[in-house]
Amino acid sequence: MFTGTGSAGAYHAGVMQALAEAGVKVDLVAGRGMGAASAMLAALDGGARLWQPSGAWSGGRAARLYPWRLSWRVVGWALALCFLVLAVPVLVQVVAALLYPLAYAVQLSGLDRDGRIAAVFVGAIAATFDHTLFASVIPRVAVLSLLFAGLFLVGEYVLRVRSRGRRRVEGRPWWVALGAPLDGQQAFTHFAQALWTGPAAGGAQARDARALSRRYVEMIGEGLGQPGSAELLLVVHDLDTRRDLVFAALQDSWRRRFFAEDTAGVRATEVIDLLGAGRDLAMDGLRAALAVPLAAEPHALTFPIDGAWRGETHLVADRPESLVRLLEEVSAAGAEQVILVSAASPLPGPHALSARRADPRAWLGQAIAGHESASVRDAATAFFDRFTSVYHVQPAHNPLGPFDLAGAHDARSDRRAALSELVRRGYDDAYAQFIVPIVGGSAEAIETPPAPAPIVDDLPLT
Known part of the structure; x- marks a missing residue:
């Protein structure tokens, strides 16, 4: 067995x-x-x-x-991409703010008298508010990733409802589309x-x-x-x-x-x-x-x-x-x-x-x-x-x-x-x-004790 x-x-x-x-x-x-x-x-x-x-x-x-079902993988990667691109401006600001004191110390030491290094970090922080990449491209990528995930779930919902014609599927559309997490x-x-x-x-x-x-x-x-x-x-x-x-x-x-x-x-x-x-x-x-x-x-x-x-x-x-x-x-x-x-x-x-x-x-x-x-x-x-x-x-x-x-x-x-x-x-x-x-290390099967007919063969492996 x-x-x-x-x-x-x-x-x-x-x-x-x-x-x-x-x-x-x-x-x-x-x-x-x-x-x-x-x-x-x-x-x-x-x-x-x-x-x-x-x-x-x-x-x-x-x-x-x-493996994870395709619907879970698509939605998971879409949400991860959305989170990642939206986090880019924050990450840039955090990194620039952490490194700015170092650039300021370099300026005070005389190695960067013109303050060019500090200006780079200040400019990076300012760019997160008005640069085209941060103000236009990143929001569009985030919206497109969510839109793609939504369209995929709609298609998955339609396919699952039609493929289960023998049994009616009820519930919230997103749960019907997602289904179970693993693919058997x-x-x-x-x-x-x-x-x-x-x-x-x-x-x-x-x-x-x-x-x-x-x-x-x-x-x-x-x-x-x-x-x-x-x-x-x-x-x-x-x-x-x-x-x-x-x-x-x-x-x-x-x-x-x-x-x-x-x-x-x-x-x-x-x-x-x-x-x-x-x-x-x-x-x-x-x-x-x-x-x-x-x-x-x-x-x-x-x-x-x-x-x-x-x-x-x-x-x-x-x-x-x-x-x-x-x-x-x-x-x-x-x-x-x-x-x-x-x-x-x-x-x-x-x-x-x-x-x-x-x-x-x-x-x-x-x-x-x-x-x-x-x-x-x-x-x-x-x-x-x-x-x-x-x-x-x-x-x-x-x-x-x-x-x-x-x-x-x-x-x-x-x-x-x-x-x-x-x-x-x-x-x-x-x-x-x-x-x-x-x-006992032998290659012989174990004999079953005598029993009334019908008799089951030697050793049932169950």
Whole structure:
């Protein structure tokens, strides 16, 4: 089971590499957040496309997964330019006033008897009031920058209203135009591309999400029960219904029971069978899982017309606390042993605090990391008796927050930590915390204790 946001995927990649090298057999992979991308690749034995040198977590591409949205960047730069040009006259006056005593001292010393240097500073101050540059050009540049920002927001508002024809958008025009601050589409494109470069592509084009979903589901269905393939579970959150949605691709032995309707009919509105009516929604599940709550725009998911929601379009996104729901569904899918992989490291004790970073992305990352650390503890406590074994793979120290995709300064070692180091940390932690003490360093899978049929294969990795 993979859980985490943003940079946590690099840690997942390192863990998957170690498990693959040790020969640990995987029957079921599950994930939320960035863990959904890891799980979707692992389900098709494509984890190598995450950790290999040309993989998704190598190079500089991963550093641009969650950039600021274009509307925020345009408005931000326009306001910065306006402030800068308006501040030029004040800065000139301040500098001239600070240096004038020095020029006056030079004049008194006899080095500048004519007072030319002092006259230059006096003239600079006077120019800020009547010179063409200060009196005409600077105000025009400031007004033009604000006008450009306003026109851009108007265009963005029109585009957003028209592009969301399936759902009405309400609110102040400027908030509609600005939207969420971070762009989650870049992350989706990045990891969907990892599928397109693999066997799941099957000729599907990058822009045809429905065709890619169908091809991906076909590969899942054909590989179930075969070496290297695994069943799949994803969990996202439906903002409209305030419920979690579960995407699942399971073998027939567990599929019928997992998707069985309850008396109230609630489960039919929460679980999506990727091998059935939801075969077109696999990429929607990935897109929703990568939509960080509050930071990125939620994904508009249109349900099948013959499904429980009758073709409605709902806004869906990730929910860091949905790990508890994910474990519940993993248990319902028949898993008996679980490996829980999380890149969030809890504070070990006192004297381990660090300075708070003055960066909105870091603030959001700290909040998400805290929620995820708490959810790992809550999930393990709530489901301690559901499984025969629950193994945790978690770093003792992780200097990278969810959005530190370009690296960050590690206060403990007083150096800059790179994203590639997190991949290696996951690799080392998997050996130290699971493979060596549990598998015993062998390349054989752990055998599941005998159970009544249907039997789940050796060690479900969820």
